[in-house]
Amino acid sequence: xxxxxxxxxxxxxxxxxxxxxxxxxxxxxxxxxxxxxxxxxxxxxxxxxxxxxxxxxxxxxxxxxxxxxxxxxxxxxxxxxxxxxxxxxxxxxxxxxxxxxxxxxxxxxxxxxxxxxxxxxxxxxxxxxxxxxxxxxxxxxxxxxxxxxxxxxxxxxxxxxxxxxxxxxxxxxxxxxxxxxxxxxxxxxxxxxxxxxxxxxxxxxxxxxxxxxxxxxxxxxxxxxxxxxxxxxxxxxxxxxxxxxxxxxxxxxxxxxxxxxxxxxxx
Amino acid sequence: xxxxxxxxxxxxxxxxxxxxxxxxxxxxxxxxxxxxxxxxxxxxxxxxxxxxxxxxxxxxxxxxxxxxxxxxxxxxxxxxxxxxxxxxxxxxxxxxxxxxxxxxxxxxxxxxxxxxxxxxxxxxxxxxxxxxxxxxxxxxxxxxxxxxxxxxxxxxxxxxxxxxxxxxxxxxxxxxxxxxxxxxxxxxxxxxxxxxxxxxxxxxxxxxxxxxxxxxxxxxxxxxxxxxxxxxxxxxxxxxxxxxxxxxxxxxxxxxxxxxxxxxxxxxxxxxxxxxxxxxxxxxxxxxxxxxxxxx
Numbered sequence: 008x009x010x011x012x013x014x015x016x017x018x019x020x021x022x023x024x025x026x027x028x029x030x031x032x033x034x035x036x037x038x039x040x041x042x043x044x045x046x047x048x049x050x051x052x053x054x055x056x057x058x059x060x061x062x063x064x065x066x067x068x069x070x071x072x073x074x075x076x077x078x079x080x081x082x083x084x085x086x087x088x089x090x091x092x093x094x095x096x097x098x099x100x101x102x103x104x105x106x107x108x109x110x111x112x113x114x115x116x117x118x119x120x121x122x123x124x125x126x127x128x129x130x131x132x133x134x135x136x137x138x139x140x141x142x143x144x145x146x147x148x149x150x151x152x153x154x155x156x157x158x159x160x161x162x163x164x165x166x167x168x169x170x171x172x173x174x175x176x177x178x179x180x181x182x183x184x185x186x187x188x189x190x191x192x193x194x195x196x197x198x199x200x201x202x203x204x205x206x207x208x209x210x211x212x213x214x215x216x217x218x219x220x221x222x223x224x225x226x227x228x229x230x231x232x233x234x235x236x237x238x239x240x241x242x243x244x245x246x247x248x249x250x251x252x253x254x255x256x257x258x259x260x261x262x263x264x265x266x267x268x269x270x271x272x273x274x
Numbered sequence: 275x276x277x278x279x280x281x282x283x284x285x286x287x288x289x290x291x292x293x294x295x296x297x298x299x300x301x302x303x304x305x306x307x308x309x310x311x312x313x314x315x316x317x318x319x320x321x322x323x324x325x326x327x328x329x330x331x332x333x334x335x336x337x338x339x340x341x342x343x344x345x346x347x348x349x350x351x352x353x354x355x356x357x358x359x360x361x362x363x364x365x366x367x368x369x370x371x372x373x374x375x376x377x378x379x380x381x382x383x384x385x386x387x388x389x390x391x392x393x394x395x396x397x398x399x400x401x402x403x404x405x406x407x408x409x410x411x412x413x414x415x416x417x418x419x420x421x422x423x424x425x426x427x428x429x430x431x432x433x434x435x436x437x438x439x440x441x442x443x444x445x446x447x448x449x450x451x452x453x454x455x456x457x458x459x460x461x462x463x464x465x466x467x468x469x470x471x472x473x474x475x476x477x478x479x480x481x482x483x484x485x486x487x488x489x490x491x492x493x494x495x496x497x498x499x500x501x502x503x504x505x506x507x508x509x510x511x512x513x514x515x516x517x518x519x520x521x522x523x524x525x526x527x528x529x530x531x532x533x534x535x536x537x538x539x540x541x542x543x544x545x546x547x548x549x550x551x552x553x554x555x556x557x558x559x560x561x562x563x564x565x566x567x568x569x570x
Binding site for chain 2: 085103106116117125153
């Protein structure tokens with residue numbers, strides 16, 4: 008399908024005897040904001056790891072923007088237009104904010120001339136300037152030279168998004184972007200992601216905060232024990248009995264911050 | 275320049291070159307305890323080329339190419355190991371080199387090998403300065419950024435398109451070339467080499483210079499090598515001058531204590547990224563923006 012930026016079919020992955028992903032298939036429409044939800048251990052992050060090539064697949068195909076990426080090496084997938092953030096922040100602690108963002112540019116700068124360009128000797132080079140502009144757009148202009156290890160959690164979360172964005176992806180994978188953020192930080196992140204989405208980038212979001220999902224996403228896929236149990240709009244997801252049993256809990260009026268706890272009770 | 279100062283300057287220069295040879299892989303997270311191996315290869319190769327009629331200024335680069343080729347080839351198996359296993363693998367490599375040469379009659383075997391052409395400090399010092407500049411340049415490039423990223427998080431670096439293996443092999447190979455350069459300069463300065471000179475203690479000291487100096491910036495190996503070359507020698511001088519022989523005798527106790535204290539108080543090395551930002555040096559760490567941020 009031409010208007011799918013990502014389509015997954017018959018995906019399988021086992022760790023030893025444990026089937027973590029069992030015949031999962033779904034498509035992500037171009038320009039959509041799709042959420043991937045489900046209880047802990049359902050296989051959401053594993054799907055991200057299969058998509059980005061951290062693990063090889065046991066079966067199935069993944070097509071990104073019309074090109075089969077199932078067997079493309081991890082280091083080359085970013086070139087095909089896919090980038091991600093991580094569940095636990097994985098910025099480079101010893102690099103500054105700008106340097107972390109410049110790492111995101113790496114996929115576009117792999118020629119020998121680019122690799123040997125002295126970024127550090129020329130502080131106003133086009134790469135650093137572009138990185139600083141990306142930070143400014145995200146409202147993070149006050150921290151460019153600081154080593155990221157000392158920055159607030161919410162700021163680091165947004166830097167991760169900026170780093171992923173400068174690789175100029177068509178599909179952005181976000182692994183629990185709102186986890187651990189307070190209300191204000193979550194709002195700032197939401198604003199940033201809406202801006203990203205409006206620029207034409209498709210979002211695929213793993214998230215437990217159903218409030219956040221309802222605010223951001225227009226499409227939801229639900230996983231449970233490695234299988235897809237539902238796909239539809241966020242409005243429909245609350246009414247689906249299977250999803251309520253597996254994840255949201257029986258009291259759907261609580262489909263906000265209590266959702267994760269409800270899931271724990273249900274299982 | 276007095277003979278004593280010149281001899282100390284040469285030792286300092288050689289240690290700085292060796293240190294950068296270990297620093298390049300260390301900056302991308304690889305611990306190399308095989309310095310002695312590459313130094314030996316550089317020294318013997320250059321000496322042999324020189325003895326075969328190749329002038330010194332060609333023999334040294336030829337020795338570097340030779341050592342780099344060996345480094346490139348062994349990089350692939352060695353880089354499959356990690357952490358302490360890589361330390362052991364590189365150490366074993368150095369032992370193999372020493373074992374080979376001590377059995378090669380045409381390189382003098384256990385009797386040592388005399389070297390024809392002489393390189394005085396007018397050669398050694400400028401070459402050292404070039405090496406330092408080259409390494410500062412390299413660390414400022416995108417390749418340097420990729421190497422530092424690999425040091426922090428290899429998996430994430432890969433996901434952003436960094437060819438981790440290429441960067442690691444490049445760092446290891448370049449490091450091998452630099453160490454062999456140091457070895458070649460040693461050979462041509464002292465005009466006599468034997469394998470016992472380049473023993474495991476040499477490898478350990480050089481790795482210590484780098485780890486204690488700091489692997490985050492190109493300042494680390496420079497400061498580390500200078501500090502650990504000058505301080506023990508200065509203690510010896512103080513002992514001689516003051517007539518207090520116990521200082522000279524116990525200087526290695528001081529030295530050991532300094533190493534322990536540094537591991538406690540500066541586990542990431544003497545020179546860290548944050549320290550450079552704080553001093554706001556003009557280059558080496560992108561400190562301009564840091565100052566700007568500090569002013570806001």
